[in-house]
Amino acid sequence: MxxxxxxxxxxxxxxxxxxxxxxxxxxxxxxxVLDYNETLTQSELAEETLLPxxxxxxxxxxxxxxxxxxxxxxxxxxxxxxxxxxV
Numbered sequence: 001m002x003x004x005x006x007x008x009x010x011x012x013x014x015x016x017x018x019x020x021x022x023x024x025x026x027x028x029x030x031x032x033v034l035d036y037n038e039t040l041t042q043s044e045l046a047e048e049t050l051l052p053x054x055x056x057x058x059x060x061x062x063x064x065x066x067x068x069x070x071x072x073x074x075x076x077x078x079x080x081x082x083x084x085x086x087v
Contacts, residue, residue: 016087017031017087019066019067019068019087020063020066020068020087023059023062023063023066024058024059024062026049026051026055026056026058026059027058027059027062027063029049029051029059030045030049030051030056030059030060030063031063031068031069031085031087033045033048033049034069034083034084034085035085038084039082039083039084040082040083041074041080041081041082041083042056042057042060042080042081042083043080045060045083060083067086068085068086068087069083069084069085069086070083070084070085070086071083071084072084
C-alpha cells in the first residue's frame with residue numbers, strides 16, 4: 001500500500017465517524033461496540049458497555065437521530081429491537 005493509499009484510507013475512516021464525532025461519549029461508546037459486534041439488543045449493549053439501560057437508550061436515540069444505526073425488530077422476540085451500525 002502506498003502512502004497516498006494509506007492517507008486516503010485514513011480519511012475514509014475519519015469521514016465514516018464524522019456523524020458521531022459531536023455526540024455524547026455514551027453514544028460514541030455504543031457506536032464503537034456496535035462496530036465490533038454486528039447486531040446487539042439494547043440489553044446486550046448495556047451489558048457490553050457497562051452503561052445503565054437508560055443511558056444506552058439515550059445513546060441509541062441520538063445515534064438513530066443521526067442515522068448512524070439501523071434498528072429492526074427481532075424475529076425471535078418482537079418486544080426487542082436489534083441494532084446495527086450503518087456507517
